[in-house]
Amino acid sequence: MAQHNNQFMDVIERFKESRSVTIGATIIVLFCLLAIFAPQLSPNNPTKACLDDRLISPFTEFRYPLGTDHLGRCFLSRLLYGTRISLMVGITVVSISATVGIILGVVSGYYGGLPDALIMRLVDATLAFPSIFLAVAIAGILGQGLVSVMIALVVVDWTKYARVVRGSVLSLKEKEFIESARSLGATDLHIMARHILPNIVAPIIVVATLGMAYVILSAAALSFLGFGPQPPTPEWGVMLNAGRVYMRTEPHLTILPGLAIMAMVLAFNLLGDGLRDILDPKRSVIE
Amino acid sequence: MNLLEIINLTTHFQTPDGIVQAVDKIDLSIREKETFGLIGETGCGKTVIGLTIMRLLPPTATVGGEILYNGKNLLEVSETGMRKIRGEEIAIILQNPTTSLNPVLKVGEQIAEAIRLHQGLNKHDAKKKAIEMLDSVRISSPSRRANEYPHKFSGGMKQRVMIAMGLACDPSFIIADEPTKGLDVTIKAQIVELMKEMTEHKAMLLITHDLGVAAEMCDRIALMYAGELVEYAPLDEIFEKPLHPYTIGFLNSLPKKGLVPIPGMSPSLINFPDGCRFHSRCDYATGECKQKHPDMVEMGNGHFVRCFHARS
Amino acid sequence: MLEVEGLTKYYPSGVIRKQYAKAVDGVSFKIGKGKTLGLVGESGCGKTTIGRLILRLIEPTAGKVLFDGIDLLALKRKELRAIRSRMQMIFQDPDSSLDPRMKIGTSIAEPLKLQGATPKDKIGQKILELVETVGLHPEHINRYPYQLSGGQNQRVVLARILAMNPDLIIADEPTSSLDVSVQAQILNLMMDLQSTFGHTYLFITHDLDVVRIMADHIAVMYLGRIVEIGKTHDIFNGAKHPYTHALLSAAMMEPAAGQRERVILKGETPGPTDIPAGCRFHTRCIRREEICMLKDPETVEVGDGHYVACHFV
Numbered sequence: 001m002a003q004h005n006n007q008f009m010d011v012i013e014r015f016k017e018s019r020s021v022t023i024g025a026t027i028i029v030l031f032c033l034l035a036i037f038a039p040q041l042s043p044n045n046p047t048k049a050c051l052d053d054r055l056i057s058p059f060t061e062f063r064y065p066l067g068t069d070h071l072g073r074c075f076l077s078r079l080l081y082g083t084r085i086s087l088m089v090g091i092t093v094v095s096i097s098a099t100v101g102i103i104l105g106v107v108s109g110y111y112g113g114l115p116d117a118l119i120m121r122l123v124d125a126t127l128a129f130p131s132i133f134l135a136v137a138i139a140g141i142l143g144q145g146l147v148s149v150m151i152a153l154v155v156v157d158w159t160k161y162a163r164v165v166r167g168s169v170l171s172l173k174e175k176e177f178i179e180s181a182r183s184l185g186a187t188d189l190h191i192m193a194r195h196i197l198p199n200i201v202a203p204i205i206v207v208a209t210l211g212m213a214y215v216i217l218s219a220a221a222l223s224f225l226g227f228g229p230q231p232p233t234p235e236w237g238v239m240l241n242a243g244r245v246y247m248r249t250e251p252h253l254t255i256l257p258g259l260a261i262m263a264m265v266l267a268f269n270l271l272g273d274g275l276r277d278i279l280d281p282k283r284s285v286i287e
Numbered sequence: 288m289n290l291l292e293i294i295n296l297t298t299h300f301q302t303p304d305g306i307v308q309a310v311d312k313i314d315l316s317i318r319e320k321e322t323f324g325l326i327g328e329t330g331c332g333k334t335v336i337g338l339t340i341m342r343l344l345p346p347t348a349t350v351g352g353e354i355l356y357n358g359k360n361l362l363e364v365s366e367t368g369m370r371k372i373r374g375e376e377i378a379i380i381l382q383n384p385t386t387s388l389n390p391v392l393k394v395g396e397q398i399a400e401a402i403r404l405h406q407g408l409n410k411h412d413a414k415k416k417a418i419e420m421l422d423s424v425r426i427s428s429p430s431r432r433a434n435e436y437p438h439k440f441s442g443g444m445k446q447r448v449m450i451a452m453g454l455a456c457d458p459s460f461i462i463a464d465e466p467t468k469g470l471d472v473t474i475k476a477q478i479v480e481l482m483k484e485m486t487e488h489k490a491m492l493l494i495t496h497d498l499g500v501a502a503e504m505c506d507r508i509a510l511m512y513a514g515e516l517v518e519y520a521p522l523d524e525i526f527e528k529p530l531h532p533y534t535i536g537f538l539n540s541l542p543k544k545g546l547v548p549i550p551g552m553s554p555s556l557i558n559f560p561d562g563c564r565f566h567s568r569c570d571y572a573t574g575e576c577k578q579k580h581p582d583m584v585e586m587g588n589g590h591f592v593r594c595f596h597a598r599s
Numbered sequence: 600m601l602e603v604e605g606l607t608k609y610y611p612s613g614v615i616r617k618q619y620a621k622a623v624d625g626v627s628f629k630i631g632k633g634k635t636l637g638l639v640g641e642s643g644c645g646k647t648t649i650g651r652l653i654l655r656l657i658e659p660t661a662g663k664v665l666f667d668g669i670d671l672l673a674l675k676r677k678e679l680r681a682i683r684s685r686m687q688m689i690f691q692d693p694d695s696s697l698d699p700r701m702k703i704g705t706s707i708a709e710p711l712k713l714q715g716a717t718p719k720d721k722i723g724q725k726i727l728e729l730v731e732t733v734g735l736h737p738e739h740i741n742r743y744p745y746q747l748s749g750g751q752n753q754r755v756v757l758a759r760i761l762a763m764n765p766d767l768i769i770a771d772e773p774t775s776s777l778d779v780s781v782q783a784q785i786l787n788l789m790m791d792l793q794s795t796f797g798h799t800y801l802f803i804t805h806d807l808d809v810v811r812i813m814a815d816h817i818a819v820m821y822l823g824r825i826v827e828i829g830k831t832h833d834i835f836n837g838a839k840h841p842y843t844h845a846l847l848s849a850a851m852m853e854p855a856a857g858q859r860e861r862v863i864l865k866g867e868t869p870g871p872t873d874i875p876a877g878c879r880f881h882t883r884c885i886r887r888e889e890i891c892m893l894k895d896p897e898t899v900e901v902g903d904g905h906y907v908a909c910h911f912v
Contacts, residue, residue: 175695176690176691176692176695176696177695177696177697177698179651179656179688179690180688180690180696180756180759181698181709182656182683183654183656183683183686183687183688184683184684184687184709184710184713184759184763185680185681185683185684185713185714186709186713187680190713194698194709195698198698198700199698199699199700328778328779328780328781329749329778441867442642443867444867471641471642471805471868472641472805472806472807472846472849472850473641473845473846473849473863473864474641474867475849476848476849476863476864477863477864480863496778496779498779499850536780537779537780539783540779540780540782540783541779541783541808542782542783542786542806542808542809542811542812543808546783546786546787546812547783548780548781548783548784548787549780549783549784550784552748552750552751552781
């Protein structure tokens with residue numbers, strides 16, 4: 001057993017060992033940088049149409065490194081700004097649904113009984129709806145747009161966290177140190193915050209990372225189907241849909257956003273799987 | 288005549304933190320029909336000896352020395368040859384019956400499987416033999432119980448099943464690794480009684496931390512500390528004339544003998560202290576003990592001890 | 600100090616036909632201040648449940664628990680939390696008794712902070728004191744539980760308990776996962792602490808040899824009920840219940856024990872859902888007669904504070 005006096009350093013050590021974590025994390029950091037510096041990196045305004053420059057192929061004109069779309073908008077700039085939107089959707093949806101899911105999951109697992117039954121039935125009921133169907137309904141009520149897509153995703157996504165957290169809490173609750181804290185006279189809130197939460201961080205991180213991939217993909221899919229943001233927003237799913245018409249003549253309009261979605265989803269999946277191995281309780285340190 | 292002779296046996300494990308020297312230059316011989324007790328505390332390497340004999344170690348292990356079984360070096364036998372020896376000539380009874388039994392197979396089938404592997408009986412005969420085995424370990428209504436799944440069996444009954452499985456192919460040598468661990472005292476007494484009876488004509492290596500169980504069953508006893516044997520002798524000698532300070536400390540720390548603790552804790556198997564491995568916890572340690580590593584010496588009566596001061 | 604009367608815990612079981620698992624079935628005993636009661640029994644006899652019932656970590660079905668004259672079962676949640684600091688529990692597995700994510704120092708500081716009696720700037724010093732009292736080194740404070748051995752972790756548990764300055768300590772098999780030489784260290788430490796701080800112990804174990812040394816009184820449990828209770832000396836030298844006899848003779852040791860007459864019980868302990876009618880021990884008893892199958896024996900006093908539940912005393 002490594003005698004680092006710091007669990008954190010131990011985990012960092014293992015990060016370096018795992019190839020999938022390294023690759024996944026590198027791609028994600030890259031995407032984040034692109035998203036942050038999108039205004040500086042973009043050669044043109046991503047939403048400004050220039051009908052004289054329609055459908056330019058990539059690598060043919062210096063002004064438009066990756067060409068233009070059917071309205072003459074700079075495709076590179078649109079892709080860069082699309083990174084922002086995808087990451088923003090992913091982070092927002094995951095953090096809201098994780099927060100809701102963790103709170104409900106902890107309450108459900110810790111108290112059991114009626115609260116548990118209510119929350120878990122709610123989870124079951126939610127999962128019985130196909131998320132597309134929900135998105136259609138929400139878009140119908142709130143109108144199409146990014147917010148509708150995010151709400152639709154949160155409504156379904158929190159259940160995942162609630163389930164995972166509840167399971168971890170149930171097994172944790174049996175541990176003597178929880179009983180010991182109770183017999184020290186600790187309040188329920190103290191026990192949940194100081195003893196339970198820190199001990200379920202590992203599975204939550206894994207679920208959240210894999211959840212990012214799922215959310216980004218779903219958001220793109222919903223946008224592709226037209227429930228999401230409307231043109232001229234540079235969203236990858238929207239771009240993919242717009243490029244569909246020109247697939248034969250200008251394939252880059254579909255291939256490039258497709259590749260972008262794939263790369264980001266793959267990166268999060270790699271990171272998530274790698275983290276799962278690293279944070280596996282059987283590898284001690286973090287249990 | 289010695290059935291099993293272990294010469295200079297070393298088992299090391301490669302781990303990220305260094306080499307774990309679980310078994311370090313051990314010499315040991317077990318006679319026919321003898322029960323030999325290997326006593327030691329958690330992490331002294333005693334379980335590894337059993338696994339080394341059976342060649343059931345993970346690939347990170349490196350083994351040196353010789354294990355002569357009926358004059359044949361088990362470390363040189365091919366994997367196919369070893370598979371034949373396992374169960375048929377040497378059987379192991381593992382310490383955790385709850386996880387050692389497959390929960391989705393009927394108890395009878397699990398015993399029958401072992402029998403069919405080695406004795407070439409057909410399904411029907413193997414089943415019959417399995418029921419006989421259950422009967423011999425005193426499981427009541429064996430033909431009905433053979434068709435039940437392990438979760439219907441209590442801890443003590445599961446241990447009986449493990450014994451039945453180990454003895455199913457009539458091996459001549461048995462390795463029992465903590466066969467009474469986790470059992471209640473009254474059940475433990477039953478299992479000890481049963482094992483004494485079932486292994487009367489067989490040689491056995493009993494690996495345990497429980498001196499009481501060893502006292503009931505063994506002819507000779509060895510104490511293991513930090514990867515090596517520190518003392519071995521006939522049973523009575525160990526109890527009446529223990530020579531190694533660790534043995535003395537071990538006996539005195541038993542509740543019956545006054546609960547006098549040994550100070551400190553066992554060294555890790557990665558870094559042994561210089562000199563005698565016990566010196567930092569020993570009341571009799573001198574300068575010599577800190578520098579030189581003592582050898583095993585015979586004190587007469589088949590009593591061996593690894594200590595510079597055993598004679599005084 | 601502690602008085603338990605008719606303590607009972609039934610767990611409902613069975614979906615269609617309501618059945619009850621009688622984990623603890625009318626248990627009564629008393630422990631004097633600064634004394635130790637050893638509660639002995641095999642797995643599933645309900646001894647662990649008793650410890651948790653007294654602390655009200657689980658709610659009893661019936662009975663009374665008087666702690667220093669206060670009826671614990673009548674207390675409200677808030678009052679209970681206040682009084683819990685005076686009763687502490689040591690669990691069997693030291694490794695799961697400590698939060699794996701808390702450093703040893705933080706773990707020991709937790710009770711001090713919860714209690715709030717120690718000023719903030721004194722906490723560090725108090726931790727050092729406690730660590731020393733239980734025989735650990737100051738450098739252990741910054742370690743995590745997984746970096747310590749089982750024995751050391753049990754010392755940390757003791758330090759946490761001392762931080763609460765309790766009157767009653769319930770020890771549930773505190774050494775059964777430890778090696779004998781370490782067990783001796785921990786038990787000695789517990790005895791030292793008792794003589795220094797005057798703790799009252801309820802010592803729950805399956806090991807008769809251990810209670811012989813630790814306890815002033817011994818209660819032997821079988822299937823949710825105490826079958827014999829008395830002074831340690833009386834139990835070891837004049838046990839009256841056949842189950843106590845069997846336990847005593849099953850505790851093996853030394854080669855010479857082979858010659859002694861041994862009582863080996865037949866069969867297994869029935870589960871708490873199907874407790875035999877009549878005397879609950881009759882299915883395994885060597886002295887069984889007809890009356891045992893029909894009538895549950897009364898608990899009778901056979902000597903000074905020595906009670907037995909058997910028809911043949």
